[in-house]
Amino acid sequence: MKRWILIALLAGASLFLYLLFSTTSTNLHLAEAALSSYIQQLDTTKTELAVKKGELADTKTELESTVAELASTETELQATKDSSLSAETELASALDSLSTTRAELDEKETELTELQVNYEGLMSGHGYTIEDPTYSEMMRFLEDDDTDKAEYVKGEYECTEFSTDLCNRAEETGIRCAYVSIRFPGGRGHAIVAFNTMDKGLIYIEPQYDDLVEIEMGEPFYKCVVPSGDYTYEKPAQDDTIEKVLVAW
Numbered sequence: 001m002k003r004w005i006l007i008a009l010l011a012g013a014s015l016f017l018y019l020l021f022s023t024t025s026t027n028l029h030l031a032e033a034a035l036s037s038y039i040q041q042l043d044t045t046k047t048e049l050a051v052k053k054g055e056l057a058d059t060k061t062e063l064e065s066t067v068a069e070l071a072s073t074e075t076e077l078q079a080t081k082d083s084s085l086s087a088e089t090e091l092a093s094a095l096d097s098l099s100t101t102r103a104e105l106d107e108k109e110t111e112l113t114e115l116q117v118n119y120e121g122l123m124s125g126h127g128y129t130i131e132d133p134t135y136s137e138m139m140r141f142l143e144d145d146d147t148d149k150a151e152y153v154k155g156e157y158e159c160t161e162f163s164t165d166l167c168n169r170a171e172e173t174g175i176r177c178a179y180v181s182i183r184f185p186g187g188r189g190h191a192i193v194a195f196n197t198m199d200k201g202l203i204y205i206e207p208q209y210d211d212l213v214e215i216e217m218g219e220p221f222y223k224c225v226v227p228s229g230d231y232t233y234e235k236p237a238q239d240d241t242i243e244k245v246l247v248a249w
Contacts, residue, residue, distance in 0.1 A: 130176040135197040142210045145169055163191040166207040183244035194247055217242055
């Protein structure tokens with residue numbers, strides 16, 4: 001009896017061990033399969049990482065190329081800016097030179113006009129037949145004369161023409177009249193006339209309006225004009241400070 005019990009126990013133990021082995025083997029197979037799958041996933045991930053690394057390397061190369069292009073573009077822009085500044089400087093210098101040349105030309109034209117007035121006066125004999133007027137005679141002449149009614153046309157009929165015509169018309173009536181050239185800063189200037197009246201001395205006249213001018217060196221010209229009508233002289237855009245006055249009889 002004991003023998004059969006022992007055999008039964010051995011058989012049960014063997015069965016238990018078999019079942020345990022079978023279960024363990026199955027678990028090992030499952031673990032191996034899971035491990036194999038995990039390894040495949042790792043390989044896939046590794047491959048993907050390698051691809052990403054290559055893409056990142058390409059992107060880095062592209063960025064480096066873009067940075068180099070930007071640096072080159074910045075250099076070109078700076079060179080263009082420097083060239084533009086140089087051109088602006090040359091243009092400003094040329095404009096200054098042109099302004100100086102124009103001022104010198106205006107001065108020469110004024111001098112030429114003065115010489116022309118003096119020449120015409122001498123050729124017509126005015127230097128010997130005209131006389132200085134009284135203040136009243138001067139005012140009557142200005143009232144009768146219509147030079148101030150002429151239209152101002154820039155570049156064609158300006159202060160020099162007004163002054164020249166008034167001088168000529170005064171001398172045609174036997175009244176001595178001077179052509180007056182006034183110098184402003186920067187080579188600019190203006191022209192008016194003057195009469196050496198016998199009772200009130202030298203009187204300056206703005207021929208465009210027949211207004212009296214009280215010349216004072218160092219003062220703006222527009223402040224020296226005495227309006228004869230209901231109007232005022234406005235400050236001009238450019239400096240009209242009187243620096244020099246030339247009177248040509």
